[in-house]
Every structure is written in structure tokens, then in C-alpha cells.
Amino acid sequence: MTTDLLQQAAASNQWAAxxxxxxxxxxxxxxxxxxxxxxxxxxxxIPLVALVGQAGILVGLLINFYTATLDTETFNSxxxxxxxxxxxxxxFLVASLLVTMLGMISLPKQKVPRVEFYHIxxxxxxxxxxxxxxxxxVMLFVALETVTVGFYILVSYFxxxxxxxxAGLKYLVMGALSSGLLLFGIALLYGVAGNxxxxxxxxxPMGFSGLHSFLATGxxxxxxxxxxxxxxxLAGIAFKIGxxxxxxWIPDVYQGAPTPVTAFLAxxxxxxxxxxxxxxxxxxxxxSWLLVPVITVMAAATILFGNFAALxxxxxxxxxxxxxxxxAGFLLLGVVASVTVPMAVGAVHFYLFAYxxxxxxxxxxxxxxxxxxxxxxxxxxxxxxxxxNPFLAAVLVIGLGSLAGIxxxxxxxxxxxxxxxAFKAGHYGLLGVAIVGVVVSIYYYFGWIKAAxxxxxxxxxxxCQASRPQxxxxxxxxxxxxxxxxxxxxxxxxxxxxxxxxxLR
Amino acid sequence: xxxxxxxxxxxxxxxxxxxxxxxxxxARLWVVCFQPQRPGPMKNATYECGLESTGDSWIQFKAxxxxxxxxxxxxDVELLFLLPFAVAFTGLPTGALVAMLVFVLLLVEGLVWxxxxxxxxxx
Numbered sequence: 001m002t003t004d005l006l007q008q009a010a011a012s013n014q015w016a017a018x019x020x021x022x023x024x025x026x027x028x029x030x031x032x033x034x035x036x037x038x039x040x041x042x043x044x045x046i047p048l049v050a051l052v053g054q055a056g057i058l059v060g061l062l063i064n065f066y067t068a069t070l071d072t073e074t075f076n077s078x079x080x081x082x083x084x085x086x087x088x089x090x091x092f093l094v095a096s097l098l099v100t101m102l103g104m105i106s107l108p109k110q111k112v113p114r115v116e117f118y119h120i121x122x123x124x125x126x127x128x129x130x131x132x133x134x135x136x137x138v139m140l141f142v143a144l145e146t147v148t149v150g151f152y153i154l155v156s157y158f159x160x161x162x163x164x165x166x167a168g169l170k171y172l173v174m175g176a177l178s179s180g181l182l183l184f185g186i187a188l189l190y191g192v193a194g195n196x197x198x199x200x201x202x203x204x205p206m207g208f209s210g211l212h213s214f215l216a217t218g219x220x221x222x223x224x225x226x227x228x229x230x231x232x233x234l235a236g237i238a239f240k241i242g243x244x245x246x247x248x249w250i251p252d253v254y255q256g257a258p259t260p261v262t263a264f265l266a267x268x269x270x271x272x273x274x275x276x277x278x279x280x281x282x283x284x285x286x287x288s289w290l291l292v293p294v295i296t297v298m299a300a301a302t303i304l305f306g307n308f309a310a311l312x313x314x315x316x317x318x319x320x321x322x323x324x325x326x327x328a329g330f331l332l333l334g335v336v337a338s339v340t341v342p343m344a345v346g347a348v349h350f351y352l353f354a355y356x357x358x359x360x361x362x363x364x365x366x367x368x369x370x371x372x373x374x375x376x377x378x379x380x381x382x383x384x385x386x387x388x389n390p391f392l393a394a395v396l397v398i399g400l401g402s403l404a405g406i407x408x409x410x411x412x413x414x415x416x417x418x419x420x421x422a423f424k425a426g427h428y429g430l431l432g433v434a435i436v437g438v439v440v441s442i443y444y445y446f447g448w449i450k451a452a453x454x455x456x457x458x459x460x461x462x463x464c465q466a467s468r469p470q471x472x473x474x475x476x477x478x479x480x481x482x483x484x485x486x487x488x489x490x491x492x493x494x495x496x497x498x499x500x501x502x503x504l505r
Numbered sequence: 506x507x508x509x510x511x512x513x514x515x516x517x518x519x520x521x522x523x524x525x526x527x528x529x530x531x532a533r534l535w536v537v538c539f540q541p542q543r544p545g546p547m548k549n550a551t552y553e554c555g556l557e558s559t560g561d562s563w564i565q566f567k568a569x570x571x572x573x574x575x576x577x578x579x580x581d582v583e584l585l586f587l588l589p590f591a592v593a594f595t596g597l598p599t600g601a602l603v604a605m606l607v608f609v610l611l612l613v614e615g616l617v618w619x620x621x622x623x624x625x626x627x628x
Contacts, residue, residue, distance in 0.1 A: 029614055036621045 017069040017081060020061050020089060021126040024096075027053040028122035035115040043115070047104045050118045051476075054100065058093045061086075073135055077207055080135035087349055088132035088275045091356065095268045096125035098360045101480050102260035105367040110158050110258075110374065117157060121264065124150035128268060132275035137186045137206040140276065144182070144240075147272060148175045151265065155257040163375035167256025174239065174249040182236025188229030198223070208283045221286035230287045233280065234294065241273035241328045242321075244301035251313075254321030258374055262317055263363035266324045271352050274331055278345065281335065288339050295336045300430055302329030303437035310444050316366060316377045319444060320359075323403065326437055327355055333434055334418040337425035344421035350499065351414035354402060354491060358411050361399030361484040365392045368471050379448060383455040389471050391478070393452050398485040402492075404445035405438055410491035572624045579612050 015022065027050065034046050069081045099121050107114050127146035134140040152175065156168025186206075192198065193205035193214040200217025202210035215221045239246040254262050284291060306326025313319040331348055338344035369385065369392070370377050386393040402411035415438065422431050473481070590597075590605050619625065 029611070032614065032618050036618065 014069060014074045017067070017074045017079065018130070020057050020093070021129050023057050023060075024054075024122050024126035024129075027057070028119045028126070031115055031119050031122070046115050047100060047118055050100050050122065051097065051104075054093060054097045054122070058090070058097065061090060061093060065090075077209065078136045078139040079130070079133045080208070081133055084275070084278060084345065084349070085133040088271065089129045091271055091349075091352060092125045092128040092132070092268060095264065095271070095356060095360075096121050098356075098364075098480070098484075099260050099264045099268070101476065102263055102360070102363060102367050105364070105474070105477055106259050106370065106374070109370070109372055111160070112158060117154070117260075120150045120153055124154075124264070125268065128272045131272050132279075134276075134279070135208050137190070137208075137211075141183065141186065144272075144276075145179065147269065148179065151175070151261070151269065154261040154264070155253060157261060158258050158374055161256070161373070161375060163256035164258065165256075167253045170249055170256075171253045174253075178236050178239030178246070181232050181239070185229045185232025185234075185236060188225050188232065192220075192223060192225040192229065208279070212283045212285070215284065215286040221289070227287060227290055230284050230290060231294065234291065237273050237277050237280070238298065241270050241277070241331070242302075242325050243298050243328050243332060244305045244325070247302065247305065247325045247328075250321045250325055251309075251318045254324075255315055255317045256375055257317075259317070259363060259367045259370055259377075262320070263360060266320065266363075267356050267359050270324065270328060270331075271356070274335070274348065274352065277335055278338070278348075281339070285339075292336060292339055295332055296427065296430055299329050299332035299336060300433045302326065302332060303434055304329075307437045307440040307444075311440065313444070314379050315375075316379060316382075316448065317375070319379075319448070320362065320366075323441060323444070324359075326441060327403075329437065330415060330418055330434060333422050333427070333430055336427060336430065337418070337421040339425070341421050341425045344418065344425065346499075347414070347417035347421045350417055350495065354410035354414035354488070357484050357488045357491070358399045358402035358409075361395050361481060361488065362403065364477065364481045364484065365396045365399070368392055368473060368477070379451045380457075382448065382451045383457045385452040389473075391473060391481075392471065395481045395485045396452055397449055398488050400445045400449055402488045404442050406442075408489075408492040410488045413492055413495060569624075569627065572619070576616065576619055576624070579615055583609065583612050 030053070031046055031050055034049060035043060038046070065086055067081065067086075070086070071082060073080045100118055103117050103121070107117060124147050127143045127150070131140065131143035131147060134143055152168060152172050155171045156164050158164040189211060190205045193202055193211050195201055198214075198220060200214050200220060202214050204210040205214065215226060220226055235246065239249075242250045254265065257265060281288075281291065303326050306322050306324070306329055310319050310322035310326065313322060331351060334344045334348035334351065338348065366377060368389075369381055371381075382396075385396070398409065402409040405412045405415040419431060419434065422434070586608065587605070590601070
């Protein structure tokens with residue numbers, strides 16, 4: 001590359017295209033600055049600054065949803081701005097906004113530094129937004145590592161709790177393994193796509209467009225090294241979304257991580273994995289002879305494993321983690337269908353939004369019910385919740401009902417859209433497995449609801465209730481939880497704007 | 506006839522095996538011929554940099570040290586980027602200077618934050 005080319009590249013960098021990410025980064029730095037400047041008694045305002053700042057960025061993003069850079073590539077085609085990318089950007093911003101809110105409920109119960117939590121959440125969501133738009137393996141990997149390293153810190157954030165440290169260590173080891181698999185896949189693809197001896201080799205084998213044109217040439221998609229690379233990259237992504245057989249870290253990490261972080265892992269990290277998967281599926285489309293059967297088997301195994309493993313759980317965080325595995329399976333069903341039915345892409349995005357609303361409603365209730373020991377959240381602790389706090393119980397029912405897919409809540413519509421797409425694509429066997437999974441899932445979700453409504457606190461439960469202070473729900477939390485529950489109900493009846501918005505056709 | 510392009514690897518392998526075998530063999534030969542076995546407590550003592558090791562090796566290290574290492578990395582990386590920037594400085598536009606300033610300020614914020622949190626004080 002000559003200096004002229006470099007200068008041209010520098011001149012064509014459109015900073016405005018990543019304005020939301022830049023603002024998130026600046027907001028994150030501002031929080032650290034505020035911590036240094038503000039006196040100790042005023043530091044409670046810092047999370048509010050984070051909330052307001054993120055809300056502002058979200059509004060700005062929604063107003064400028066159809067930007068001038070839509071469907072273009074920026075930064076030397078490191079990034080590609082698509083409609084899907086914009087939808088995922090909004091998704092991650094909403095998720096980080098809600099995680100900040102959960103942090104405001106959960107963190108005061110522990111003796112840990114506060115401000116860094118919000119700082120890291122902001123950095124992670126900025127990296128997730130970049131991840132969803134990456135168009136180059138280097139960009140993808142750097143963004144993914146920023147997300148993962150941030151999560152290493154967040155998972156072990158309650159550093160005095162041995163559970164949290166154990167979860168952090170397990171996540172570190174598993175995360176390193178998945179990054180290794182992903183990198184190995186990328187290296188294989190780089191080597192094979194840049195090999196001058198093969199037809200269609202490209203000078204930019206890391207870029208998605210170059211790689212796609214290479215795979216589409218001749219019999220390259222059936223080249224052994226290319227196919228291995230594609231499979232390894234898929235394995236690396238499967239770790240992030242917690243798909244079978246890479247789901248083994250999920251229960252322990254979800255249990256040990258602080259509740260807001262568990263929510264962020266369950267929603268944000270998973271959605272980031274699916275955003276990447278959709279982008280890569282387009283790049284790897286010539287390899288669909290390999291990907292479709294692999295993802296089909298993976299989806300079926302993930303749905304069955306997640307639901308049957310969740311049946312026996314008593315710790316609610318483990319239960320939500322394993323049910324999250326099954327949700328990843330349903331989403332994978334949509335991913336498989338999207339190869340032939342374009343409508344499935346919108347269906348998966350709708351499902352992700354429904355999952356976000358319902359999950360955060362449930363996690364919001366969990367953050368309130370949790371005591372000082374964050375890893376110790378059993379189903380028994382919910383006994384009698386309907387009597388002691390009817391508001392939280394109502395939110396819990398709506399959230400769990402939506403996760404279970406009870407009509408007419410949003411989760412039901414999400415599942416319906418995905419099943420319709422799978423039916424259109426002709427995956428009848430997988431559809432049968434998914435329906436079995438839904439039926440099984442109703443059992444454990446309703447076990448939880450039963451605990452909250454029909455069980456009275458037992459002896460041990462009494463002890464817990466006595467040792468816990470009365471649950472008080474703050475104003476912000478009350479408003480947000482009400483909004484989440486209402487949105488879950490409304491989206492079940494009327495998908496109008498969101499349905500059109502996620503390009504549901 | 507050209508040798509196989511990977512023939513030198515075989516040569517490497519042969520040398521790599523032969524070298525220690527010959528060395529150890531010569532040493533062994535020396536022991537057998539000139540050095541009778543006379544073990545004693547001093548001769549059998551563990552030799553570790555001239556000092557006898559004391560205590561358990563499973564001790565707790567001060568985690569504080571790692572903070573210093575990370576803070577050192579800030580300057581390390583800064584230098585790594587500043588050096589090529591300084592070399593090409595005369596040919597760069599104003600934008601590059603601003604970009605570098607932003608980069609340095611980002612690192613400075615990290616340092617100031619750590620300083621403010623008291624991580625630079627050795628307790």
C-alpha cells in the first residue's frame with residue numbers, strides 16, 4: 001500500500017457512521033471522570049448519568065435510523081452498515097440501558113466498586129454494536145474480544161463471592177477455548193482464500209466480500225480446508241450463543257455471575273452471536289451444503305438439551321441459563337430456515353426483541369428478590385411472592401409466560417413466526433422437535449409461577465424471608481418493569497411498527 | 506538433481522539428535538575414565554543459583570504487582586504507537602496529530618483514574 005492509498009483511506013473514514021459507538025465510548029470515559037471529580041456523596045448520580053446518556057444515544061439512533069451510510073461500507077470496508085445492523089444496534093443499546101437499570105438495583109446489595117460496572121457495560125455494548133456491523137474478520141475478532149474481555153471482568157465482578165470467581169475462571173477458560181477455535185477457523189480461511197494456486201483467490205481474504213467471492217468460485221466451497229475453517233468459525237460462534245455441544249459453561253457461569261451480568265450474557269451476548277451468525281451465513285452461503293445439516297442437528301440437540309436439563313433445576317439463575325440454551329435452539333431453527341426463506345431473518349429479530357423484553361422483566365424481578373448472596377437464588381425464595389409483592393409477581397408471570405410462549409404474549413408470536421418460517425422452509429422434523437421442546441418448557445416455567453403464587457413459604461423459606469428486608473421497588477425500576485411487561489403484552493396483539501421494522505414480510 | 510525442498514529439515518533433525526547425544530556421551534566417557542564416584546552430603550545438595558531454597562513454593566504473591574505491570578503496559582503501548590508517528594511526523598496532516606492526541610489522552614485518563622483510585626501507592 002502506498003502513502004497515497006493510505007491517505008485516501010484516512011480521508012474516506014466516515015466517523016459519523018459510528019457516531020453512536022463513539023458516543024458510548026465517550027460516555028464510558030465520562031463516567032470514570034465523574035467518579036474522580038464528584039464528591040463521595042454525589043456519586044449515586046453517576047448511574048443516572050449513564051442511563052440518561054444511553055437514552056439520549058438511543059433516541060438519536062432511532063431518529064437517524066435510515067442514515068446516509070446505510071448499505072455502504074466504511075473504514076476501508078471494515079464495517080458494513082445494513083438494516084439488520086441498525087436493528088441490532090438498537091437492540092444492544094436497549095439491552096445495555098436495561099442492564100444499567102438492573103445494576104442500579106443489584107450493586108447496592110454488595111460491597112464492590114460501582115462506577116466501573118457501568119463503564120464496562122457501556123464499552124461492551126459499543127463493541128457489540130461494532131460486532132454486528134463488522135465486514136472483516138479482523139474487525140470481527142477485535143470487537144468480539146472486547147466484548148469477551150469485558151465479560152471476563154463483569155462475570156467475576158462480585159469478587160468476594162467464591163461463586164462469582166469460579167464463574168469468572170470458567171468463563172475465562174471456555175472463552176479462551178472458543179476464541180482459539182474461532183481464530184483457527186479464520187486462519188484456515190485466510191490461508192485457503194489467499195492461496196494463489198487456487199482459482200478465485202483474493203488479495204483480501206479477511207474481508208467478507210473477498211472471502212465470499214472466493215467460496216463462490218468453482219469447487220472452492222468443497223475444499224477441505226475451507227470447509228474446516230467454516231466449521232471452526234461456526235464452533236467459535238456456537239460457544240457465544242451457547243448452542244449444543246458448546247453449552248457446557250452456561251449453568252455455572254450464569255449462576256455465579258451477578259444478576260445484571262447474567263441478564264447481559266443471556267440477552268446481549270447471545271444476540272451478538274446471532275447477529276454475527278447472520279452476517280457469516282451470507283458470507284458462507286456457498287458452503288450451505290455443509291452448514292444447513294450441521295446447524296439443523298445443532299438446533300435440535302440444543303432445544304432438547306436446554307429444555308430437559310432445565311427441568312431439574314432449583315436455582316433460578318441456572319434454570320434461566322438452561323432455558324436460554326433452548327431459546328438459542330429456537331433461534332437456530334430460524335437461522336436454518338433463513339437460508340431458503342428470507343422472512344425468517346425478520347422472525348429471528350422479532351424473537352430476539354420478545355426475548356429481550358421478557359428476560360429483562362424476569363431478571364428485574366430476580367434482582368429485587370435476590371438477597372446479599374447473589375448466587376443463592378432458589379425457586380423456594382419465590383414462595384408467597386404474590387402475597388408479599390403482587391407487582392413483582394405480576395411482572396414475573398408476564399415475563400415467564402412470554403418466555404414459555406403462552407398466547408397472546410410477545411414470546412408466543414416470536415415462536416409462531418419462527419415456526420411458520422421453518423414450515424415454509426420445509427424443516428418438518430426440526431419443527432416437531434421444537435414443539436416437543438415448547439411443551440417441556442411450559443412445565444418448568446409454570447413450576448416457577450406456581451412457586452410464586454400457590455406455595456406458602458416453608459420452614460426454610462420462612463427463615464429466608466425473615467432474614468431478608470422487605471422488598472422495595474424504586475420508582476425507576478417500577479416504571480421500567482411496567483413498561484417491559486406492557487410491551488410484552490402489547491407486542492403479542494399488535495406487532496405493527498416493530499413487525500414492519502424488523503422487515504417481517 | 507535438486508535435493509528435496511524439505512531435505513534440510515531432515516538434516517536439522519539429525520544434527521539436533523546427534524548434538525546432545527555426542528555431548529552427553531563425551532561427558533559420560535569422562536566420568537568413567539577419569540572421575541571415580543565419591544558422593545558426599547555437599548556433593549548431593551540441591552544446587553539452585555548458589556542459595557539453598559527455604560520455605561514452601563506455594564506462597565501468596567501480592568496481587569498489587571500486576572496492577573503495576575498493567576500500568577506499565579499503558580506506557581509500553583503508547584511508545585509503540587508514538588515511535589512510528591514521530592518518525593513520519595513531518596509528512597502527516599493535522600488530523601493525524603489530533604488523532605494521536607486523542608489516543609494519548611485516552612491512555613492518560615486510564616493512568617489518572619488508577620492514580621486517583623490509589624493504585625500507585627504501594628501498601
